[in-house]
Amino acid sequence: MxxxxxxxIKDFDIAQIADSGQCFRLNKREDGSYSLIARxxxxxxxxxxxxxxxxxxxNEFREIWDSYFDLTTDYGAFKAxxxxxxxxxxxxxxxGRGIRILRQELWEMVITFIISQQxxxxxxxxxxxxxxxxxxxxxxxxxxxxxxxxxxxxALAGLGEEDLCSCSLGYRNKYIRKTADMVVSGGFDLYxxxxxxxxxxxxxxxxxxxxxIKVAECICLxxxxxxxxxxxxxxxxxxxxxxxxxxxxxxKYQGFAGILQQYAFYYDVEGY
DNA sequence: GACCAGGGCCGGC
DNA sequence: GCCGGCCCTGGT
Numbered sequence: 001m002x003x004x005x006x007x008x009i010k011d012f013d014i015a016q017i018a019d020s021g022q023c024f025r026l027n028k029r030e031d032g033s034y035s036l037i038a039r040x041x042x043x044x045x046x047x048x049x050x051x052x053x054x055x056x057x058x059n060e061f062r063e064i065w066d067s068y069f070d071l072t073t074d075y076g077a078f079k080a081x082x083x084x085x086x087x088x089x090x091x092x093x094x095x096g097r098g099i100r101i102l103r104q105e106l107w108e109m110v111i112t113f114i115i116s117q118q119x120x121x122x123x124x125x126x127x128x129x130x131x132x133x134x135x136x137x138x139x140x141x142x143x144x145x146x147x148x149x150x151x152x153x154x155a156l157a158g159l160g161e162e163d164l165c166s167c168s169l170g171y172r173n174k175y176i177r178k179t180a181d182m183v184v185s186g187g188f189d190l191y192x193x194x195x196x197x198x199x200x201x202x203x204x205x206x207x208x209x210x211x212x213i214k215v216a217e218c219i220c221l222x223x224x225x226x227x228x229x230x231x232x233x234x235x236x237x238x239x240x241x242x243x244x245x246x247x248x249x250x251x252k253y254q255g256f257a258g259i260l261q262q263y264a265f266y267y268d269v270e271g272y
Numbered sequence: 273g274a275c276c277a278g279g280g281c282c283g284g285c
Numbered sequence: 286g287c288c289g290g291c292c293c294t295g296g297t
Binding site for chain 2: 124171
């Protein structure tokens with residue numbers, strides 16, 4: 001086996017996070033634990049109520065996963081700011097109380113959310129996995145099982161028309177090639193985005209091929225951790241139409257609306 | 273088999 | 286700013 005790091009964490013539910021539509025390589029295993037491939041690593045997680053076991057050394061947990069799972073943020077403080085009269089959000093938050101916004105890798109989120117457009121979650125996972133299998137690096141985990149890292153920009157740049165076809169990406173195929181080419185050629189400085197504020201980062205992201213408003217918002221929220229980013233997809237649009245006919249109270253939730261968006265998304269997809 | 277929808281975007285007008 | 290078209294898959 002491998003080292004374990006055990007923590008007591010409030011407002012954390014690995015199952016809810018896995019199903020919240022923000023990450024696509026966090027999956028339930030047959031024994032009820034969860035496996036995650038991120039940062040070129042393989043991690044397993046077991047949850048028993050508030051006790052979370054991370055199958056890694058304390059060092060690795062402190063340097064990588066503590067931040068990745070946003071564990072030092074007090075989500076109770078956000079929840080306390082939900083207006084008591086905002087019944088829909090009260091319910092959504094109670095339903096998805098263990099959701100946190102992960103700090104995922106920028107390049108991976110760019111490509112993953114290009115793939116996500118006009119697509120559903122199970123198929124997004126399939127597309128991402130086949131992309132990793134075809135262009136990622138092959139690794140072995142502590143169980144001696146094979147896994148694949150997310151492909152680097154260089155691995156996806158300079159591909160021909162037909163190269164990505166095995167991944168069933170459809171018309172997104174072209175977007176991914178063009179975006180990879182822009183990044184690798186130096187025409188787009190991905191890592192400068194970390195220095196920009198939310199609005200500026202979003203405007204820059206729109207320059208990428210296949211990235212519109214919604215995808216840019218997702219990248220801002222899930223990679224750059226601008227928690228005021230508020231992606232509006234078909235589900236959230238439906239929620240807004242049905243439950244906020246007078247408009248969503250953005251002014252009340254300034255600075256963290258993206259977290260509430262995630263409660264609402266999960267509640268709409270998984271709840272009622 | 274037809275039709276629709278899925279964490280939308282592009283290009284032409 | 287609006288709108289048709291778009292790859293592919295799974296569900297009805």
